[in-house]
Amino acid sequence: GWPEAVLAAADARRSPEGRRAESLLAQIDLLRAELEKAREALESEKQSVTEARERFRRLSQTFKERMEAVRLERALEEDRRLRELHELIRELRARLDRTEERPAVEAEPQPQRAWFHEQERRLADLERTRRPVPRRASPQAGRPLPPDEIRAGARAFSRSLGVEVEILEAEPQQRRIWVEHRGMRISLPPGDLRRCVGGRRADPAPAAGVKAFLEAQDAAQQELRGEIDLRGMRAEACLQQLEGYVDRALLAGFPFVRIIHGKGEGILRREVRRFLEGCTGVRSFRDGEGPEGGWGVTIAMLGDGPSGEPRDAEPGEA
Known part of the structure; x- marks a missing residue:
């Protein structure tokens, strides 16, 4: 609001030191503004780094969970194959023993004996390289499943598999229990099964294609x-x-x-x-x-x- 002439006269009377001080203050204001912008940019970068770390943590956790699921699936598949080979070799060994006990029968044909020994070698190789099946504690596991509750269609918790399974059938005297897990038919000892707790509902019935597959697999096992x-x-x-x-x-x-x-x-x-x-x-x-x-x-x-x-x-x- 001051007249230009007054301002010009006042400026002419300022000392050189005053002019330098005013110039320094102006530079300080510019530096302060630049520092504020740099601080805001740094805060933004820190926020981006924090978000990136969180994304990395989530991705790492997802990767670990998927790898654990893959390892579990492979271990279960190897365990299933070992169970089947154990059952098959036990049956064949008993059959060979019965054959050798009959004096009128000659030695077992060489192809069958060679095939039997090949299965034993496969079993030994699998035993050496098998992955341990992870044992996971679960609140779904309750008391041991009573014999009168072991029936087709019932659900139980398997300690060895660490999951809830559906019972397909039981062998005579319940020596082995056949259950369904992830589309596979698996043989378990009765002591492996526990009552399910927590009121969890049974899974829906399998689709027609899955049911047909399970029936075909059941026939194959039998x-x-x-x-x-x-x-x-x-x-x-x-x-x-x-x-x-x-x-x-x-x-x-x-x-x-x-x-x-x-x-x-x-x-x-x-x-x-x-x-x-x-x-x-x-x-x-x-x-x-x-x-x-x-x-x-x-x-x-x-x-x-x-x-x-x-x-x-x-x-x-x-």
């Missing part, structure tokens, strides 16, 4: 033996059973299977032979020898494609 008995069946049902059984035996790596069709009028025998002739997974087949059941049994050698080995002729054929 028929995972070296022989199938078709006696007393109609031809159509016999071939349906035989087709599924041969497929599972091929997947299981059986070198041969024993098909019991009986003697009778030879109808089932002819149907079995007709099926085996058109089955690409069967290399050859023959009648059973005396101790194996004679012509009431057919021994089918399994493998990838025909091997050129001769096949038995039907009675009366040239």
